[in-house]
Amino acid sequence: MKNKILDLSTLDKEKLMALSVYIEALEEDKKEQLIHVLHKAQSLFGHLPQNLQWFIARKLDLSSAHVNGVVTFYSFFNEEPTGKYVISVCTGTACFVKGANKVLDRILKLTKTTKNKMSEDGLFTIKDVRCIGACGLAPVITVNDKVYGNLKPSDVDKIIEQCRGEDYGH
Numbered sequence: 001m002k003n004k005i006l007d008l009s010t011l012d013k014e015k016l017m018a019l020s021v022y023i024e025a026l027e028e029d030k031k032e033q034l035i036h037v038l039h040k041a042q043s044l045f046g047h048l049p050q051n052l053q054w055f056i057a058r059k060l061d062l063s064s065a066h067v068n069g070v071v072t073f074y075s076f077f078n079e080e081p082t083g084k085y086v087i088s089v090c091t092g093t094a095c096f097v098k099g100a101n102k103v104l105d106r107i108l109k110l111t112k113t114t115k116n117k118m119s120e121d122g123l124f125t126i127k128d129v130r131c132i133g134a135c136g137l138a139p140v141i142t143v144n145d146k147v148y149g150n151l152k153p154s155d156v157d158k159i160i161e162q163c164r165g166e167d168y169g170h
């Protein structure tokens with residue numbers, strides 16, 4: 001199969017340089033530090049598009065499939081640009097049996113989006129995630145770093161409204 005050409009033209013040059021410097025400065029076995037490099041890349045670029053994943057793979061001498069496998073495994077990595085509010089709906093077993101799917105459906109409907117895609121107004125990205133370790137509060141969602149538990153589908157209306165309010169989080 002023909003190799004794809006690594007097209008970096010869509011990536012900010014200064015940020016790419018900062019990432020290169022970060023990777024070069026790593027002292028231990030660089031391959032083992034993929035997660036750290038991905039965190040750094042996401043903090044610089046906001047998300048991890050495919051060409052950025054390829055760039056990282058090349059720098060660390062890993063396959064792009066391996067890097068993509070890690071990016072897609074961990075819910076805190078984003079391949080797409082994310083909205084101001086990242087809402088993670090836990091669909092682990094405890095949350096699932098307490099109606100997490102109804103909560104998820106309600107949130108998707110209210111934000112007029114689909115999973116992992118930023119809403120048109122740029123406010124929301126909705127994800128479903130594995131158990132976040134708060135099963136006693138099932139069903140649970142997080143909005144950025146804030147946890148909401150014991151939710152009913154109707155509770156999410158207020159949360160979405162809060163997000164839309166200008167003073168949310170202040």
Ligand code: FES
Nearest residue numbers: 090092095131134
């Ligand atoms: S299953 Fe949802 S927090 Fe554990």
